[in-house]
Amino acid sequence: MEILMSNWSNVECVPKTYIFPPESRPGKLEFPVCSDIPLIDLAHNHPAETIKQVIRACQEFGFFQVINHGVCENLMDDTMNIFKEFFKLPSEYKARFYSNDINKSCRIYSSTLSYDTEEFHYWRDNFTHRCHPLEDYIESWPDKPIKYREVVGEYTIETRKLLFKILEMICKGLGLERGYFDGEVSKTHLLSVNHHIPCPNPSLTLGMPVHSDPNLITLLQQCDVPGLQILKDGQWIGVQPLPHTLIVIPGLQLKVISNDKFITPVHRVVTHPKEARTTIGVFLGPSPESLIKPATGLVRNEPVFRAFTYPEFFKAFTVGAKCDAQLALNHFRNKP
Numbered sequence: 001m002e003i004l005m006s007n008w009s010n011v012e013c014v015p016k017t018y019i020f021p022p023e024s025r026p027g028k029l030e031f032p033v034c035s036d037i038p039l040i041d042l043a044h045n046h047p048a049e050t051i052k053q054v055i056r057a058c059q060e061f062g063f064f065q066v067i068n069h070g071v072c073e074n075l076m077d078d079t080m081n082i083f084k085e086f087f088k089l090p091s092e093y094k095a096r097f098y099s100n101d102i103n104k105s106c107r108i109y110s111s112t113l114s115y116d117t118e119e120f121h122y123w124r125d126n127f128t129h130r131c132h133p134l135e136d137y138i139e140s141w142p143d144k145p146i147k148y149r150e151v152v153g154e155y156t157i158e159t160r161k162l163l164f165k166i167l168e169m170i171c172k173g174l175g176l177e178r179g180y181f182d183g184e185v186s187k188t189h190l191l192s193v194n195h196h197i198p199c200p201n202p203s204l205t206l207g208m209p210v211h212s213d214p215n216l217i218t219l220l221q222q223c224d225v226p227g228l229q230i231l232k233d234g235q236w237i238g239v240q241p242l243p244h245t246l247i248v249i250p251g252l253q254l255k256v257i258s259n260d261k262f263i264t265p266v267h268r269v270v271t272h273p274k275e276a277r278t279t280i281g282v283f284l285g286p287s288p289e290s291l292i293k294p295a296t297g298l299v300r301n302e303p304v305f306r307a308f309t310y311p312e313f314f315k316a317f318t319v320g321a322k323c324d325a326q327l328a329l330n331h332f333r334n335k336p
């Protein structure tokens with residue numbers, strides 16, 4: 001069988017290796033939809049009020065959504081269409097990007113990077129590449145669909161500006177010095193696109209592992225097909241896609257810097273019986289040289305976490321904690 005599911009056709013039943021054991025399956029098809037995810041208008045004419053909303057959302061909910069965010073709606077649509085087309089390209093073209101090597105700057109893979117050894121596969125293909133500085137990476141990106149580099153290049157620039165604007169708001173809201181999140185802590189800029197084909201039985205499969213984002217901050221553009229769920233008060237709740245709204249997810253490194261003031265929500269993706277789903281994630285994260293620690297100004301007595309380098313965290317994350325980022329973080333708590 002082809003590894004990339006975007007190359008499959010006429011899928012009538014779920015292959016055995018994609019059926020999760022009963023305790024980890026979604027089990028049912030209908031989930032409550034979350035109607036109280038904070039929705040923040042970034043063009044609100046009281047910036048100080050907007051900052052308060054952002055900080056409250058990070059502390060009380062974790063996720064938030066933004067509107068009037070400055071990323072042009074046509075650009076969002078064009079980028080989504082480019083990725084939908086990309087996954088439809090012939091298997092031979094996509095094969096040139098196939099890799100499970102995390103160090104490769106542009107790679108397509110299926111399920112997780114452990115495809116060859118994992119017991120169960122997730123119902124997704126993923127295409128990830130580095131984005132910044134653009135001129136260092138753009139040549140490694142696909143040259144198909146024909147406008148890929150032009151459209152995705154602009155998208156990475158615009159979404160990057162937005163992420164730094166949000167980071168600056170967080171910086172102000174927490175009372176940190178200006179530019180606190182510039183430099184090593186946000187140096188790695190990745191675009192990560194998930195693609196799920198329709199699944200004959202979504203109750204048996206998962207589109208993405210249960211996880212928290214291990215990076216600094218994530219921006220997510222969903223298409224109009226639902227699938228993202230967050231774990232809230234012990235229940236899985238669906239995040240309804242709202243047209244041209246972007247989701248902001250504070251990652252675990254932001255939680256550490258906030259000295260545990262921020263929530264980094266646990267989420268997963270379920271599959272859809274009839275429609276393909278594509279989502280675009282923009283991830284800012286630390287460089288390998290980065291030293292992460294709670295911001296001094298936010299520590300009263302003892303910091304909640306000890307300082308660590310990002311590779312140290314990543315080792316705990318991938319080896320010790322089997323990709324459970326919250327568990328990996330416990331490793332660095334001063335009082336576990």
Ligand SMILES: O=C(O)CCC(=O)C(=O)O
Nearest residue numbers: 192194213228269279281
């Ligand atoms: O595709 C989605 O809706 C969520 C993606 C996600 O959680 C991630 O890429 O970390």
Ligand SMILES: [Fe+2]
Nearest residue numbers: 211212213267
């Ligand atoms: Fe995520």
